[in-house]
Amino acid sequence: MRLARWRRGDRVGEGFVFGDGVCAFPGGATIAEVLTAGLDAARELERDAAGSPVIPLAEVTLLAPLVPAAIRDFVAFEEHVEGVSASIDGKSEVVPEWYEAPTFYFTNPHTVRATGDTVRPPHSGRLDFELELAAVIGGVPGRAGSDLTAEEAAAHIFGYTVMNDWSARDLQAREMKVRLGPCKGKDFATTLGPWIVSADELDRYLDEDGFLALRAEVFVNGERIGHDLTSNMGWPFAELVSYAARDSAIMPGDVLGSGTVGNGGCLAELWGRAGELSPSPLGAGDRVRMSIEGIGEIENVVGEAVAPPPLRRARDRSRSRAR
Known part of the structure; x- marks a missing residue:
């Protein structure tokens, strides 16, 4: 379906x-x-x-197959973390905390784009894509989406779609040094599509450990840049959903991204491994196409960046506690 x-x-x-x-x-x-x-x-x-x-x-x-209620984006591929950490921090590593729990951030549900859309990026010298599989949450009659076991969480996965978490790596690197974010390095665009495929239609791709073994590929201007199996995630989707619902709630229409696949699922991973900006960052006119087995493909063209209004630095303050 x-x-x-x-x-x-x-x-x-x-x-x-x-x-x-x-x-x-x-x-x-x-x-x-x-x-x-x-x-x-x-x-x-x-x-x-x-x-x-x-x-x-x-x-x-x-159009984008849904208007998300919320978008959580995980970082569930170890190989991606290894490469991107070198690109952003200059050191390839996976911190011990990554293995303890599936980490995610919230991104902007109001800037979702569809396949075929031209994506307007921010001013960035390191514009990047991120190839991801995303779960779409549905309702389960009689069950609230809070404090779920993995088995209970699996029933809340209505289906899956392809996701491109567009990224401005230079903005992201600055923001992460403040110990918060990413924000403007990520919130300008997320592509979802081309449609939602129901979870039961993908059951034949489940491996013996409960992971969806789907082939994922990304192409820039017709050249394949990366490919991976989505079963290389550190956790299956049911456990991601369970963690998202812990001490919180998931709702129908929520989208949960897997995080970027490894083996070239984004340019930053390749930059980190190469020690240089090779392949080149995305620029206006570049065409990015992503496909995931059993679901379909999305494709976008990068548009021209528009100059933002000027931004002042933080004001110098005395920190006085009295007027």
């Missing part, structure tokens, strides 16, 4: 992908409503949609 959002003319549609076409949900349902109702209800809706009119994909423009 595949769920998508699209634009045709001045109308936005939401529904199923059937073969090479799309079909609106019966009754005018939305992606958000279908995710909230959960997988079982979505399967019933899919049966109801059988035989409905299908619009060829060639006649629509795909």
Whole structure:
């Protein structure tokens, strides 16, 4: 089962992908409503949609497959951490704390982009991509999304999509020195797409340890830059979801990124290993295409950066405690 959002003319549609076409949900349902109702209800809706009119994909423009409630992005690939740490800090290492728990940060759900969009970057001399697999959370009737075991968390995974966590590495490096972030190095764009593939459709890719063994590849201007298996994660997705829900809550429409795959899943990993900016950072006009087995591919072109308004340094203060 595949769920998508699209634009045709001045109308936005939401529904199923059937073969090479799309079909609106019966009754005018939305992606958000279908995710909230959960997988079982979505399967019933899919049966109801059988035989409905299908619009060829060639006649629509795909949108991001959902408007996320929240986006958490993990860092679950050890090989990625090794390479990027050398690029940012000058030292290739995986700190002991990485192995203790799956770390994540929150990014901006308001700057999600679709496949085919031109991505406007910030002013950066080290613009980068990040190839990731992302889980999309759905509802489970009668179960809240808090304090879940891994087994319980697995039931909350509605499906998966491809994710590009666009990154400005020079901005990110400055921000991380303040012991907080990343913020402006990451929050300008995240691509999700081309659609959501239901979790059960990918069961055949599960290995004996519960990891999804999907082939992931990224190309820049037609040249393959990186490839990996998503089963090289340090934790399976159910454990990522469980950790996100610990002392907190996950909700339908939340997106959880795996973090960048290894073996060239981003340029910064390759820069760290090479000790130089090779391959070159992304620039205007570069075309980035990502594909993940069993799901599909996303592609974006890098646009021109727009000069931001000036930013002043922090004001000098006396730290006086009295007026």
